[in-house]
Amino acid sequence: MGIEWWQILLLTLYAGYQICDELTINSSAGSAVFAGFISGIIMGDMKTGLMIGGAMQLTVLGVGTFGGSSRIDANSGTVLATAFSVGLGMNQSQAISAIAVPVAALLIQTDILARFANTFFAHRIDRFIETENYKAIERNYLYGAIPWALSRALPVFLALTFGGGLVNTVVSYMNSQLSWLATGLETAGAVLPAVGFAILLRYLPVKKHFPYLIIGFIVTALFATIYGDVSAVGTAVTGLSKGFAHNFAGLPMLGIALIGFGFAAIEYKHSMEKHEVVAEHGSAEQQETVIDAKGEIEDDEL
Incomplete structure (x- = not known):
């Protein structure tokens, strides 16, 4: 089936929006379930999107951020896992364990990079406060959304644009030559939601x-x-x-x-x-x- 250019564009735009929604409006559009729902609609298979999004939501059920700490980005992981699962015919459990979770963990680094980039605008706001330039304060506050959006949109865009062939090759080789590994990843993907419940029960x-x-x-x-x-x-x-x-x-x-x-x-x-x-x-x-x-x-x- 593959992934069309317009699907890459829409998924990239959503990936950039979802983190801004999570930090500001908080309308639940920045949740893994919603990410699976939107990605499923864009890819033409809402059921697969909801299954992957629900599994990732359960996986991070007991994971939260405290203060300025970063956590794994389950939303971007869900977007990529849904896209590759539907577009390349990848097994859902494999997509969760082989794509969604590693991507979610990797994007901690881009999250930290976005936080560092925002200090530039924060210092500009401090200077404008001293001069009481309120219009400039508002502008720089909005500018802060740019590094946040790019921290998610850019990795998703690059992965969807250049990673499809690599993922397809790896999945084909894994299913044919490394069936034991494929089975193990499917099992791990099915067990991950239980890990989220265990973490949640630890804090409740x-x-x-x-x-x-x-x-x-x-x-x-x-x-x-x-x-x-x-x-x-x-x-x-x-x-x-x-x-x-x-x-x-x-x-x-x-x-x-x-x-x-x-x-x-x-x-x-x-x-x-x-x-x-x-x-x-x-x-x-x-x-x-x-x-x-x-x-x-x-x-x-x-």
């Missing part, structure tokens, strides 16, 4: 809220079993009766999410009430965030 107050974790697991398992059995019965009945045309839906993930939201709202309300009591009657030391000996943040809600 699991010990404090383990009853909710148990309830969530049981509810999800029960719903999956019930809906799976009902769907199987519907399929069997359809085979016996041609007039039976009812379509059984799958597991309603929105329902699971709403159940989780309900528990989270209850816990948040209790936490707020407790915090108000401490604020009224407790000391300043009692109101500070408590971190146990193992590093778990207990008061994570506030």
